Amino acid sequence: xxxxxxxxxxxxxxxxxxxxxxxxxxxxxxxxxxxxxxxxxxxxxxxxxxxxxxxxx
Numbered sequence: 001x002x003x004x005x006x007x008x009x010x011x012x013x014x015x016x017x018x019x020x021x022x023x024x025x026x027x028x029x030x031x032x033x034x035x036x037x038x039x040x041x042x043x044x045x046x047x048x049x050x051x052x053x054x055x056x057x
Contacts (some may be wrong), residue, residue, distance in 0.1 A: 011019060029042050035043070
């Protein structure tokens, strides 16, 4: 396995759009096998309703 040097930092407000997109993409791909299509749509809808501040907690 390739050794990668990752650097972690706290998310910023500028990161929120990408975090939201990553959340949605994860639901639609990785979690697809674990939830029904209706459940995935509900989770995606929830991400739209979340305020931006929730992403920085």
